[in-house]
Amino acid sequence: MTRSARHEPPRLAPLAEPVPEEPQSEERFDRVVRLARQLFGVPMVAVNLVNSTTLTTIAAVGLPLTQYPRAGTVCDHTVNEGAQLVIPDMTTDPRFAGSPYVTGVPRVRFYGGEPLRSPSGEVVGTLCIYDRAPRDVDALETRMLRDLADWVERELANDVDNEQAREVQRRLVPRHEIIVPGYDISGQSVPARNVGGDYFDWQVLDDDIIQVVVADVMGKGITAAVIAAGVRAVMRGSSRYNSLADSVARTSSSMEADLDDTGSFVTMFTARLTPATGDLQYVDAGHGLAIIIEASGNVRRLVSRDLPLGSVTGSTFQVHQENLAPGDTLLVVSDGILDLFPDARSAVKAGVELSSVVSDAREMTARIAGIGAGKALDDDITAVVIRRRAS
Numbered sequence: 001m002t003r004s005a006r007h008e009p010p011r012l013a014p015l016a017e018p019v020p021e022e023p024q025s026e027e028r029f030d031r032v033v034r035l036a037r038q039l040f041g042v043p044m045v046a047v048n049l050v051n052s053t054t055l056t057t058i059a060a061v062g063l064p065l066t067q068y069p070r071a072g073t074v075c076d077h078t079v080n081e082g083a084q085l086v087i088p089d090m091t092t093d094p095r096f097a098g099s100p101y102v103t104g105v106p107r108v109r110f111y112g113g114e115p116l117r118s119p120s121g122e123v124v125g126t127l128c129i130y131d132r133a134p135r136d137v138d139a140l141e142t143r144m145l146r147d148l149a150d151w152v153e154r155e156l157a158n159d160v161d162n163e164q165a166r167e168v169q170r171r172l173v174p175r176h177e178i179i180v181p182g183y184d185i186s187g188q189s190v191p192a193r194n195v196g197g198d199y200f201d202w203q204v205l206d207d208d209i210i211q212v213v214v215a216d217v218m219g220k221g222i223t224a225a226v227i228a229a230g231v232r233a234v235m236r237g238s239s240r241y242n243s244l245a246d247s248v249a250r251t252s253s254s255m256e257a258d259l260d261d262t263g264s265f266v267t268m269f270t271a272r273l274t275p276a277t278g279d280l281q282y283v284d285a286g287h288g289l290a291i292i293i294e295a296s297g298n299v300r301r302l303v304s305r306d307l308p309l310g311s312v313t314g315s316t317f318q319v320h321q322e323n324l325a326p327g328d329t330l331l332v333v334s335d336g337i338l339d340l341f342p343d344a345r346s347a348v349k350a351g352v353e354l355s356s357v358v359s360d361a362r363e364m365t366a367r368i369a370g371i372g373a374g375k376a377l378d379d380d381i382t383a384v385v386i387r388r389r390a391s
Helices: 003-015 027-040 074-081 139-170 221-239 244-254 256-262 335-340 344-357 361-370
Strands: 044-050 054-061 067-069 085-087 110-117 123-131 183-190 198-204 210-217 266-274 279-285 290-293 299-301 320-323 329-333 381-388
Touching: 027 044, 027 054, 027 123, 027 139, 044 074, 074 085, 074 110, 074 123, 110 139, 123 139, 183 198, 183 210, 183 361, 198 221, 198 381, 210 221, 210 329, 210 381, 221 244, 221 256, 221 266, 244 256, 244 266, 244 279, 290 344, 329 335, 329 344, 329 361, 335 344, 335 381, 344 361, 361 381
Parallel strands: none
Antiparallel strands: 044 054, 044 123, 054 067, 085 110, 110 123, 183 381, 198 210, 210 266, 266 279, 279 320, 290 299, 290 329, 329 381
16 A cells, blocks of 8 residues: 555545636735745745645646646655655656656746645645756755745635534524415525624424524624524524523523633524414513514514523523514514614614515515625624515
């Protein structure tokens, strides 16, 4: 068994997804190759990623962004050895003297390559410098090449962290639409960063009761998302066997230590709908951003004096009663939407106007989410709409 085959499965694990067919330039990597060209005075620099068969150049100066078979290439040797490889003159190295890159364009003579490692230590690519003339590198240049490779590795590690964060975010929203005869239900969430602390959820409880939750964890990023995931899990588990108020209280109690450790709290609006009658029970734990838009256009704000989860030990929560009549719409948003309007009244007015011209809940939540499109959001945006059809 060769060294390459022996180390293949773990090394390739971070790059399980296929490499892109057409590599796209990214400024964060372009900065590295530009700096390397200046520091080493070489005409060609490349950042490459590999999978089991292919080498993909994702950033380069003096070379194209391309893909080609990795077997037998000088970068393949760097990957397999897992250590810096410097070849002062490739024409004198029997392994590469006959390479098309040496005998033809771009007529490479010098090569210096550093392996790039994933956060778990597997080699996933290379940072390479090339020259058309033979040369040596001194100890300082050796360290500089390693330092630049460390820079690339940090960017690659951010990719791994961001993908893990996005996976957490994906799990914070329902995997399937909910279909309830006589109703139109939809929700959307847009994180301010790669991952946020907002979440919405729905589930069908016994006796065909529909429960909907919109929650907002104070803060952003992966910590807020992990807290949100915990709140979601506890709330889903307790809701099937407890009243609405008890479910929220149990969730608050269960998450108390985590919220205290992170200095955070969670605002939550949760409601249970009886579809046959339109009766709506709700608990608002410091959220305060739910309204019912009547078919006539009048607005009822769903108010409560309850505090957010995690704010006071042993909190209890009050259940309020409402009703969705035919043609009425329940709209619940997170406070990120308020940042996009001059004041709360303007936001409510926009919601009423939107409800009057859009009959589909999915389109309504899409338009609300779209308000933040192209903007640098300071907070996550989440919206859930439950519309009872007029007939």
